[in-house]
Amino acid sequence: NAGVTQTPKFQVLKTGQSMTLQCAQDMNHEYMSWYRQDPGMGLRLIHYSVGAGITDQGEVPNGYNVSRSTTEDFPLRLLSAAPSQTSVYFCASSSPSWAGELFFGEGSRLTVL
Amino acid sequence: SQQGEEDPQALSIQEGENATMNCSYKTSINNLQWYRQNSGRGLVHLILIRSNEREKHSGRLRVTLDTSKKSSSLLITASRAADTASYFCATDDDSGSRLTFGEGTQLTVNP
Numbered sequence: 001n002a003g004v005t006q007t008p009k010f011q012v013l014k015t016g017q018s019m020t021l022q023c024a025q026d027m028n029h030e031y032m033s034w035y036r037q038d039p040g041m042g043l044r045l046i047h048y049s050v051g052a053g054i055t056d057q058g059e060v061p062n063g064y065n066v067s068r069s070t071t072e073d074f075p076l077r078l079l080s081a082a083p084s085q086t087s088v089y090f091c092a093s094s095s096p097s098w099a100g101e102l103f104f105g106e107g108s109r110l111t112v113l
Numbered sequence: 114s115q116q117g118e119e120d121p122q123a124l125s126i127q128e129g130e131n132a133t134m135n136c137s138y139k140t141s142i143n144n145l146q147w148y149r150q151n152s153g154r155g156l157v158h159l160i161l162i163r164s165n166e167r168e169k170h171s172g173r174l175r176v177t178l179d180t181s182k183k184s185s186s187l188l189i190t191a192s193r194a195a196d197t198a199s200y201f202c203a204t205d206d207d208s209g210s211r212l213t214f215g216e217g218t219q220l221t222v223n224p
Binding site: 004033035040041042043044045048058059090092100101102103104105106107 | 215
């Protein structure tokens with residue numbers, strides 16, 4: 001059972017470039033979310049989804065887009081990368097509702113030059 | 114904004130000692146969770162305590178919740194070097210759809 005899989009694990013971008021962080025889970029979880037983790041800031045919620053076709057904004061959504069076309073996948077898109085988006089990104093999923101235990105991926109470390 | 118705030122930010126103890134970490138939060142909650150993060154890894158769920166519970170145990174972990182003081186504590190008994198990690202508390206919000214994490218406590222257990 002793979003759990004929550006994030007790709008890529010490491011990525012370096014130049015300012016203004018776009019990219020997509022992939023997240024897939026094989027646990028048939030309804031709830032999925034993206035967090036970013038910065039030193040001294042803990043984890044901050046970017047976007048979340050309570051089911052296929054439904055997404056909503058978290059605490060720090062600016063500069064990021066998400067979609068949820070399937071239960072399994074929840075990609076995070078950076079439209080025009082900025083140095084302030086340098087961070088470690090975590091995808092997490094939960095079932096039967098958001099209030100349950102979150103299962104985290106291993107993280108994607110993004111550097112924007 | 115951070116809903117949960119952990120205290121202390123860092124804690125260093127000897128193997129075999131107990132470690133206590135505290136979490137304070139600001140608004141009413143439905144439940145509070147504790148997570149652990151080893152360096153360079155994702156977070157792993159440890160324990161969930163609901164707002165109508167006051168204490169919960171899981172192995173060497175003991176969690177208390179005081180909703181009147183809006184605070185929780187995580188006690189790790191008989192610590193081991195392998196317990197070295199960051200520990201985070203997480204709370205839900207009034208909307209019931211967001212889990213907010215604190216900044217974490219870095220625990221170091223010296224062998």
